[in-house]
Amino acid sequence: MQLIPCPWCGPREEVEFHYGGQAHVAYPAEPAELSDEEWASFVFFRDNPRGPFAERWSHAAGCRRWFNAVRDTRSYELLAVYRPDQERPVTT
Amino acid sequence: MTADIATRRSPLDGWTSRLAELAPAVRLAERPFVSQLTLRLPDSSRAAAVSTVLGVELPSAPCTFAKGTGPHGPVEVCWLGPDEYLVLAQPGLQRTLESALRAAIGDAHGAVVDVSAQRTTLTLSGPNARDLLAHGCAVDLHPSVSPTGTCVQTLLAQAGIILLVREAEFVVLVRASFATYLAAWLLDAGTEYREQPT
The missing domain is CATH 3.30.1360.120 (Probable tRNA modification gtpase trme; domain 1)
Incomplete structure (x- = not known):
């Protein structure tokens, strides 16, 4: 089973974690100004890259904290994990 | 009846x-019936006051617990998250500890919840x-x-x-x-x- 390194608890089994979708999706600065199409884009449309992808994970069965991870969608390899208050690290 | x-x-x-x-x-x-209280303490300025009430330092390292004996007898404080702790004490002390911890936190941002039955x-x-x-x-x-x-x-x-x-x-x-x-x-x-x- 894949081990996911929680930034606080260290490596734990994947079943302890919950997936939270793409990371760094910023809330609109002026929500009232958005058209329906822009809202739909914000709520439903996500990137689907082939390669490194920054996504949110929650250590649901452990410390229950959210964190971000950069995962290669081709190999499922986790290139980096970092706390929500940290910048996305540079991965090659 | x-x-x-x-x-x-x-x-x-x-x-x-x-x-x-x-x-x-x-x-x-x-x-x-172990007394259990969830302690949320994002404001670390009250950590010293809380430690005095419990008689044990709050664990700072993730995935550890600290134990000690204080005014309320033997106490264990478990690290549950970056600002979250679980206090374990002898049975029957949850009410006393709850009010003592609330007094120690005072006006600072934090929470104490009795979860002994959980x-x-x-x-x-x-x-x-x-x-x-x-x-x-x-x-x-x-x-x-x-x-x-x-x-x-x-x-x-x-x-x-x-x-x-x-x-x-x-x-x-x-x-x-x-x-x-x-x-x-x-x-x-x-x-x-x-x-x-x-």
């Missing part, structure tokens, strides 16, 4: 003799205790990886637990509604360690 006397029953009330069947390889027992406590000791836990828990409990003072939140046989490594025993805190399931699972997983009938 209903009885007006509330009798408190632990989740594993009536399991005592069944849990004792695994001895001497695994000494398994419930420690009911979980029950199982202790495991004996030569095969670690082997038994390893049947359903992926965390490495070897002393070189998880020394005394380790406190992990993980899954044991798919049930969420808080696991404390004390000097001579393991402590498993499990939700009350999962307690009978986990007790039955432990008894089943421990079959191979039972004494063979002669």
